[in-house]
Amino acid sequence: MNFKPTFPLILMLFLTTLANSQNPLNFGSNIRTADPSAHVWQDGRLYIYASHDEECQEDFWMKNWHVFSSDDLINWTDHGAVLSVEDLSWADNFAWAPDCAYKDGKYYFCFPAGTGFKDRVNPENSTKWMGIGIAVSDSPTGPFKDAIGGPLWTQPYANDPCLFVDEDGQAYIYFHGSSFDYFVAEMADDMLSIKGDFIKMDMGGYEPKMEGPWVFKRKDKYYFSMPEGNRVITYYMADSPKGPWTYQGTIMEQEHNSNNHHSIVEYEGQWILFYHRWIDTGEACDKRERQRHICADYLYFNEDGTIRPVQRTEEGLAGKRRE
Numbered sequence: 001m002n003f004k005p006t007f008p009l010i011l012m013l014f015l016t017t018l019a020n021s022q023n024p025l026n027f028g029s030n031i032r033t034a035d036p037s038a039h040v041w042q043d044g045r046l047y048i049y050a051s052h053d054e055e056c057q058e059d060f061w062m063k064n065w066h067v068f069s070s071d072d073l074i075n076w077t078d079h080g081a082v083l084s085v086e087d088l089s090w091a092d093n094f095a096w097a098p099d100c101a102y103k104d105g106k107y108y109f110c111f112p113a114g115t116g117f118k119d120r121v122n123p124e125n126s127t128k129w130m131g132i133g134i135a136v137s138d139s140p141t142g143p144f145k146d147a148i149g150g151p152l153w154t155q156p157y158a159n160d161p162c163l164f165v166d167e168d169g170q171a172y173i174y175f176h177g178s179s180f181d182y183f184v185a186e187m188a189d190d191m192l193s194i195k196g197d198f199i200k201m202d203m204g205g206y207e208p209k210m211e212g213p214w215v216f217k218r219k220d221k222y223y224f225s226m227p228e229g230n231r232v233i234t235y236y237m238a239d240s241p242k243g244p245w246t247y248q249g250t251i252m253e254q255e256h257n258s259n260n261h262h263s264i265v266e267y268e269g270q271w272i273l274f275y276h277r278w279i280d281t282g283e284a285c286d287k288r289e290r291q292r293h294i295c296a297d298y299l300y301f302n303e304d305g306t307i308r309p310v311q312r313t314e315e316g317l318a319g320k321r322r323e
């Protein structure tokens with residue numbers, strides 16, 4: 001039989017593909033987003049704390065952070081800019097990858113920010129500095145208020161914080177410093193300073209470098225994942241939140257030789273990997289055609305607790321979950 005697709009059939013197929021396509025996530029506000037830190041709070045909603053790229057950004061000069069939330073992973077609310085560098089007395093740029101933690105009725109928004117200028121051609125002329133601040137709110141969607149009036153510490157350089165609160169209430173902060181190694185420190189009970197010193201983590205003989213640490217716990221095991229070299233998402237496991245960590249493998253390969261940043265969270269019994277993807281803007285940004293947008297795909301564990309590699313999909317969370 002000679003089958004010729006008709007226009008209505010082509011249109012129907014196109015609309016079906018569109019309806020099934022959830023990546024990048026549609027936050028409804030048409031802004032460029034990156035660095036998703038996802039959490040499910042007591043109200044059962046899933047919240048994403050994210051960086052906001054300026055339109056056609058070239059060198060990560062970023063000014064504020066947004067929060068998005070959903071209760072079905074398809075329809076999202078953009079709660080707007082919940083904190084801006086304009087609200088800070090100690091930083092005026094580099095509103096980079098944030099995280100948030102809940103403790104004793106309050107939400108602690110943990111953010112890197114900085115000042116100065118990064119000279120990529122003559123690095124010796126760079127004056128860029130970054131530190132980590134904490135802003136607090138009674139609501140998961142802010143507005144958040146800088147609770148310290150300065151960074152947690154000024155030296156060493158610190159970026160890409162991740163806050164993890166263990167079941168006993170002890171909170172930990174993970175970040176990467178100027179050496180690009182990963183460090184951990186215990187947070188004080190009020191979450192506004194650290195207890196003791198930073199520890200460079202024992203990565204079991206590996207020396208992973210760069211950005212975006214993420215820590216979670218599942219069935220008594222701690223997981224530490226990161227975009228190694230800011231590209232490939234790999235992970236480690238441990239019996240304690242401070243390690244020592246044992247290398248397990250790759251979760252997501254790199255794409256376009258561009259940075260990635262992720263988080264992993266369980267929502268209604270299903271694990272999800274949030275990450276960002278550099279998407280072609282067509283004509284919109286001629287100097288830097290690809291711009292960042294947050295995406296998500298389901299993530300699956302093996303029986304022994306190891307994580308299966310995740311492929312980027314167009315349908316994302318609208319795709320069929322595997323059992």
Ligand code: FUB
Nearest residue numbers: 051096097211212259261
């Ligand atoms: O968004 C700015 C920076 O790019 C983040 O802090 C890094 O993790 C990378 O995604």
